[in-house]
Amino acid sequence: MFKKKKTKSKLKKTTIVSRIILVIYLILSLIMLGTVISMNVLPVKYLVPLLIGYVVISGLFGLFAFKNNFRNWIKIVADLIFVILIAISSFGLYYLNSTFEMFDDIKDKNYQLVDYYVLVLNDSEMQDIEDLKGHKLGVYESADKTYEKALRNLDKKVKTQKEEYPSYLSEAEALMNKEADAIFTSAVNYSVLNEDVEGFEGNVRILSKISIKIESNVVVKEVDVTKEPFNIYISGNDIYGNIASVSRSDVNIIATVNPNTHKILLTSIPRDFYVQLHGTSGYKDKLTHAGVYGIDMSVKTIEDLLDIDINYYMRVNFTSLIKVVDAIGGVDVVSDYSFRATTGDRFVKGTNHLNGKKALAFSRERKAFSDGDRQRGKNQQKVLTAILNKMLSSTTLITKYTDILDSLGGSFQTNMPASKIYNLVNMQLDKMPSWTFESYNLDGKGSSSYTYTYPHQKLYVMEPDVNTVNEAKAKIDMIEKEQNASE
Numbered sequence: 001m002f003k004k005k006k007t008k009s010k011l012k013k014t015t016i017v018s019r020i021i022l023v024i025y026l027i028l029s030l031i032m033l034g035t036v037i038s039m040n041v042l043p044v045k046y047l048v049p050l051l052i053g054y055v056v057i058s059g060l061f062g063l064f065a066f067k068n069n070f071r072n073w074i075k076i077v078a079d080l081i082f083v084i085l086i087a088i089s090s091f092g093l094y095y096l097n098s099t100f101e102m103f104d105d106i107k108d109k110n111y112q113l114v115d116y117y118v119l120v121l122n123d124s125e126m127q128d129i130e131d132l133k134g135h136k137l138g139v140y141e142s143a144d145k146t147y148e149k150a151l152r153n154l155d156k157k158v159k160t161q162k163e164e165y166p167s168y169l170s171e172a173e174a175l176m177n178k179e180a181d182a183i184f185t186s187a188v189n190y191s192v193l194n195e196d197v198e199g200f201e202g203n204v205r206i207l208s209k210i211s212i213k214i215e216s217n218v219v220v221k222e223v224d225v226t227k228e229p230f231n232i233y234i235s236g237n238d239i240y241g242n243i244a245s246v247s248r249s250d251v252n253i254i255a256t257v258n259p260n261t262h263k264i265l266l267t268s269i270p271r272d273f274y275v276q277l278h279g280t281s282g283y284k285d286k287l288t289h290a291g292v293y294g295i296d297m298s299v300k301t302i303e304d305l306l307d308i309d310i311n312y313y314m315r316v317n318f319t320s321l322i323k324v325v326d327a328i329g330g331v332d333v334v335s336d337y338s339f340r341a342t343t344g345d346r347f348v349k350g351t352n353h354l355n356g357k358k359a360l361a362f363s364r365e366r367k368a369f370s371d372g373d374r375q376r377g378k379n380q381q382k383v384l385t386a387i388l389n390k391m392l393s394s395t396t397l398i399t400k401y402t403d404i405l406d407s408l409g410g411s412f413q414t415n416m417p418a419s420k421i422y423n424l425v426n427m428q429l430d431k432m433p434s435w436t437f438e439s440y441n442l443d444g445k446g447s448s449s450y451t452y453t454y455p456h457q458k459l460y461v462m463e464p465d466v467n468t469v470n471e472a473k474a475k476i477d478m479i480e481k482e483q484n485a486s487e
Contacts, residue, residue, distance in 0.1 A: 021082050022061055028089040029054055035096045041422040043430035057085070095401060102405045103418040111215050112294050114246045115187035116150040118208040119175065126182065129158055129208040136161045138171035138180035150210045151184060157208075167456040172197055175204065182207060188248060188292045191238065192454070214246075218296050218415055221311045225420045226427045229258045229479050230311040232416070233299055236363075236380070237291060237317040247317070249291030249298050251363070251380050254306070256479045259424075262433040265479055266384065267472050268377035268441045269302065274461040277301050277452055285452040286461055292453060306473055312416040321363065322356030323407035324387060328400050330355050331386035336378070339368040359383050373462070374441060381439045392428065392435055440475055443468045 033054060036042050042050070061082055118137075120126050126135070137160040139151065154160075163180060165171040168189040174180040176199065185193075187209075194201035223230045236251025249271070256265040271288040278290075278300035290298040299310050316324075325331055330353055338349045343361040354362055363383050369375035391404075444462040451459055 018061075018079055021079055021086070022058075025061070025082050025086050025089070026058060028086060028093065029058070032089050032092045032096065035093070039096070039099075039422050040419070041425050041429075043426055045430065098402055098405050102408055103421075111213055112246045113211045113213055114146050114150070116147070116154075116184060116210045116212070117187060117190050117206045118154070118182050118184055118210075119190065119204050120182045120207045121175065121178070122203055122205050124181070124205075124207075126207055132158045132160055132182055132207065134159070134161065135181035136163055138163050138165055138174050138183035140165050140168045140171045140185070146212050146214065147186065150212050153210050153212070154184065154208075167454075168193070169197070169454075169457055172200065176200065186292075187245070191248070196457075196459075211245075214294060216295055216415070218299050218313060220415050220417070221309050222420075223311055224423075225257075226259050226423050229256060229260075229482075231256050231308055231476070233302060233310045233313040234384070235291065235295060235298055235313060235315045236321070237315060238288075245317075246294060247291055248288040250288055251316075252287055252298070252302065253380065253384065254302065254308070254310070254476070256476050258479045258482055259427065261436075261479075261482050263436045263438065263479060263482070264388070265475055266381050266437065266439045267306075267476065268381055268439070269305070270373045270377060270442060270444065270462050272373060272460060272462040273305075273442065273444060274447070274449065274463050275301060275305055278304055280452050283450050283452045283455055284461075286459070289451060289453040305469065306476065308473070308476055312414060312420075314416070315413040317411065318360055320408070320411040321360050321383075323411055324356070324404065325354065325359040325383075326356040327403040327407035328387070328390055331359060331383065331390055333359070333362060333379075333382050333386050335362070335382075336375070337369065339365070341365040342367055354383075374443060377441045378439070381441075385437045385439070388435070388437070438475075440472055441468075442472055 171183045175183045232255045234253040235249045237247040238250040252269040254267040273287040274284050276284050290301045335347045341361040345361040363380045366372045366376040444464045447463045448458045449461050
């Protein structure tokens with residue numbers, strides 16, 4: 001009699017535990033399934049079996065939880081199985097939440113930061129912004145409202161004796177000659193001065209930084225990315241750190257994607273291409289300088305050049321490339337030459353396995369080649385193709401998923417809606433197509449000319465070869481015609 005009561009008591013406790021486990025499983029699974037369905041990231045051929053499996057498993061466990069005519073050890077085994085399923089559901093929710101957080105981060109960064117520096121000589125006694133009070137500050141003539149706003153922000157922090165110079169170059173000369181105690185200039189000008197003014201880099205330091213936020217006004221040209229060809233502008237900025245910071249666009253690639261023929265054409269435009277910046281008159285400018293005025297200017301200028309619609313853009317920088325390549329375990333890239341980069345990294349003719357830093361060195365090098373920027377453009381395409389191939393043609397996207405998300409956080413910016421990216425993932429999982437990559441490089445002839453951005457000094461530019469521009473237009477158009485032929 002006593003044994004029977006004890007057995008019933010144990011059975012009752014086991015049943016209660018089973019019911020608690022069942023409730024937790026049902027809640028987590030329903031949340032996960034609802035999230036997957038709302039994202040539309042999973043193809044129907046996977047979603048339907050998942051739903052059927054969920055119903056069947058839930059029904060079976062319901063029997064174990066509410067029926068008392070099963071042996072105790074059977075209930076315990078069932079509980080263990082469902083604890084494992086709860087763990088799997090928890091991991092699934094973690095992955096989904098990580099995805100949502102990344103896209104929220106990207107969405108919240110649909111703006112740009114224009115950075116300005118107060119520069120002093122290394123031997124200056126000034127150590128912080130307050131030390132600038134009463135000192136002579138060099139500024140330059142500018143019609144740029146953002147520059148004026150940054151200068152007003154500086155005035156709120158400290159009062160100085162301003163001396164105006166006709167250009168950023170003349171104020172830099174004043175600093176080097178100790179005619180000014182400090183100068184105020186943009187981060188982009190600072191990069192140019194480091195490259196073009198002998199003795200500037202290494203003798204000057206940043207005393208303070210002021211950032212001005214500007215909104216991006218690029219118009220998204222929506223298409224059904226699973227059925228219609230589309231163009232993505234990939235802009236690679238010449239800085240580390242915050243992706244929102246405005247800088248020169250050293251990498252300018254148009255990715256023309258045809259989701260029906262599964263072809264991707266990468267069209268590379270040299271950074272020094274001498275083009276008319278959209279909406280400007282007078283001097284033309286290097287394409288790289290378009291980035292100084294924001295992603296909007298780069299997009300519209302390239303649309304004018306190639307007579308195309310750019311549907312979406314993606315902005316990356318040095319930090320982005322290093323993080324992504326390391327997150328996927330490196331990439332294999334075939335080099336056309338054996339060479340030593342400016343960074344000291346060595347590359348052999350043939351296959352090279354590159355980590356993040358080496359991939360960046362490989363992508364940036366131009367001085368080691370007689371073709372200079374032309375070869376650099378080819379190498380950038382090689383690295384980009386290697387990254388895409390590794391993600392699309394292996395298990396990398398699944399096994400390295402969270403690492404990839406972490407690598408993109410804070411160092412990647414796009415105006416492509418999350419729903420479009422989910423649709424592309426859905427299509428890839430559904431059909432698992434093998435993509436074909438093609439590449440083309442615009443070309444030109446080296447020259448020297450004044451530019452819209454820097455009208456007071458001649459700079460190296462590349463005069464476009466019109467034939468290569470027309471050829472690029474024809475190749476992009478061919479992608480669109482292949483789409484029309486398949487309808």
